[in-house]
Amino acid sequence: MSNHRKPMQERSRKTYELLLSAAETLLEEVGIERISSNLIVQRAKLTSPAFYRYFDDKYAVIEALAERLMQRQNEALTRWIDRYRDAGYDTLVDHIEDLVREMDAITRQQPGAIWIMRALRAVPSLTHIRLASHHFVTDLMTDVYMTYLPGVPRELVRRRTRLAVEIAYSVDEMLKEDADSREEVFADLTYIFRSLYYHPDLGRVPPTPQTTVASGLALSADA
Numbered sequence: 001m002s003n004h005r006k007p008m009q010e011r012s013r014k015t016y017e018l019l020l021s022a023a024e025t026l027l028e029e030v031g032i033e034r035i036s037s038n039l040i041v042q043r044a045k046l047t048s049p050a051f052y053r054y055f056d057d058k059y060a061v062i063e064a065l066a067e068r069l070m071q072r073q074n075e076a077l078t079r080w081i082d083r084y085r086d087a088g089y090d091t092l093v094d095h096i097e098d099l100v101r102e103m104d105a106i107t108r109q110q111p112g113a114i115w116i117m118r119a120l121r122a123v124p125s126l127t128h129i130r131l132a133s134h135h136f137v138t139d140l141m142t143d144v145y146m147t148y149l150p151g152v153p154r155e156l157v158r159r160r161t162r163l164a165v166e167i168a169y170s171v172d173e174m175l176k177e178d179a180d181s182r183e184e185v186f187a188d189l190t191y192i193f194r195s196l197y198y199h200p201d202l203g204r205v206p207p208t209p210q211t212t213v214a215s216g217l218a219l220s221a222d223a
Helices: 010-034 037-044 048-054 058-084 089-094 096-109 113-122 124-146 154-177 182-197 209-222
Strands: none
Touching: 010 037, 010 048, 010 058, 010 113, 037 048, 037 058, 058 096, 058 113, 058 124, 089 096, 089 124, 089 182, 096 113, 096 154, 096 182, 113 124, 113 154, 124 154, 154 182
């Protein structure tokens, strides 16, 4: 059950947004341990009753921020699928890196993102947000891959996809802590994804480099 209450009226929404804005800025500045409801209301120039009208505690604010972050990432996934769904299995696999880069860009734009991501793993009351988002991504991507993998058990494809999703989110978090080797990490990630989706048990053979390049050029021309 959510421990934050979303407002309905315009005036209330403005107060709610002020609290969220203050919270994300403070997360960036002081981290999850030092942030408090008092700090949030002080930064937002509001009162404690205004805070508790919408949130039970600081974790409820982080929950609201996390839900927004996950929603933006889920929307990015939907756009990615719309872009590549019909382009073929090999193109889907080759462009998973694009999706991870977009996720990385979304979290880099979010103040305090690293603390939100850590909280989703460390705070039991927030775990459901991370799991719901990861299952959404896994199921949607599995549906797309299954159209190209007739005869392969769905459980196998879903397990492989869930593993890819967990790796991608872990890499996203890692890049917030250490971005010095960003391009090298993405190159490694592409290799990992190709290993997962061209595993012999899926019955797919990796395309030759020439085929991959030609496919990419065709997609660019269509765009």
